[in-house]
Amino acid sequence: MIVVYFLASLLMSTVSAGRAADLVGTWTTKSRAVVTGPGFYDPVEDRFIEPKLTGISFSFTDDGHFEQAFYRAISNPQDPACPQGIMQWQHGTYTVGSDGSLRLEPIAVDGRQLLSDPCSSSKGTYIRYNQTEKYTSFTVAVDPYYDSTRLDLYSFDGSPIHPMYLAYRPPEMLPTITLNAITSGKAKRHLDRDTDSSFDVQKLVSKDDLVDPDRWLWAGVVMSVMGGVALFFS
Ligand SMILES: *[C@@H]1O[C@H](CO)[C@@H](O)[C@H](O)[C@H]1NC(C)=O
Numbered sequence: 001m002i003v004v005y006f007l008a009s010l011l012m013s014t015v016s017a018g019r020a021a022d023l024v025g026t027w028t029t030k031s032r033a034v035v036t037g038p039g040f041y042d043p044v045e046d047r048f049i050e051p052k053l054t055g056i057s058f059s060f061t062d063d064g065h066f067e068q069a070f071y072r073a074i075s076n077p078q079d080p081a082c083p084q085g086i087m088q089w090q091h092g093t094y095t096v097g098s099d100g101s102l103r104l105e106p107i108a109v110d111g112r113q114l115l116s117d118p119c120s121s122s123k124g125t126y127i128r129y130n131q132t133e134k135y136t137s138f139t140v141a142v143d144p145y146y147d148s149t150r151l152d153l154y155s156f157d158g159s160p161i162h163p164m165y166l167a168y169r170p171p172e173m174l175p176t177i178t179l180n181a182i183t184s185g186k187a188k189r190h191l192d193r194d195t196d197s198s199f200d201v202q203k204l205v206s207k208d209d210l211v212d213p214d215r216w217l218w219a220g221v222v223m224s225v226m227g228g229v230a231l232f233f234s
Helices: 004-014 180-190 203-206 214-233
Strands: 025-028 055-058 065-074 084-096 101-105 112-118 122-127 132-137 137-143 148-154 164-167 192-197
Touching: 055 164
Parallel strands: none
Antiparallel strands: 025 055, 025 164, 055 065, 065 084, 084 101, 084 112, 101 132, 112 122, 122 192, 137 148, 148 164
């Protein structure tokens, strides 16, 4: 599979090398269930709004701001019937390096994480989240299968994260300023302690958007190309 990912990434990068202007917009995984902006995190009430399905979303402005939303299920090998769920949100500024890398620098006081463990507690754990992220490269290309523009971000080890598709351009985002200032009254009440806004991760297991079949599409495309080459030379 690693070889296939590598070949798929070569294929995509020949389609389009990443330029900062290509990033502008809101990107989301295939189900479109997770989208940055007020539908995911409510900064006035300082709480998350649980999406119907797991997924990830990134937004980028043309003046260097980003926003990021994650909703993931974490499997529990000891007890497969008891997955945890995690929601994460942060925003801040981004830079594209001369080497094509992408660096996300969050506003530390604004990020939030909610960890839900329904089998051991009815309450979730709500804390600050502050995670600088670096991607070695990215590609933007038209995905012929979904007939939409696709963003791939590559981690430090060269592996792609889940592909995202363009949902909005211009992006759908919360204000890019530091929000903690405007939420300070209510925010302090919730933070760093258990919250009632736990969520139901049980239902996610069978519908997890992040078990993403379109990896298999690209694998299929590459296999076909390789099959063709193999035939040609045989
Ligand atoms: C946020 O993360 C950065 C990078 O890891 C770190 O330098 C900074 O001290 C953190 N800030 C807070 C408030 O935790």
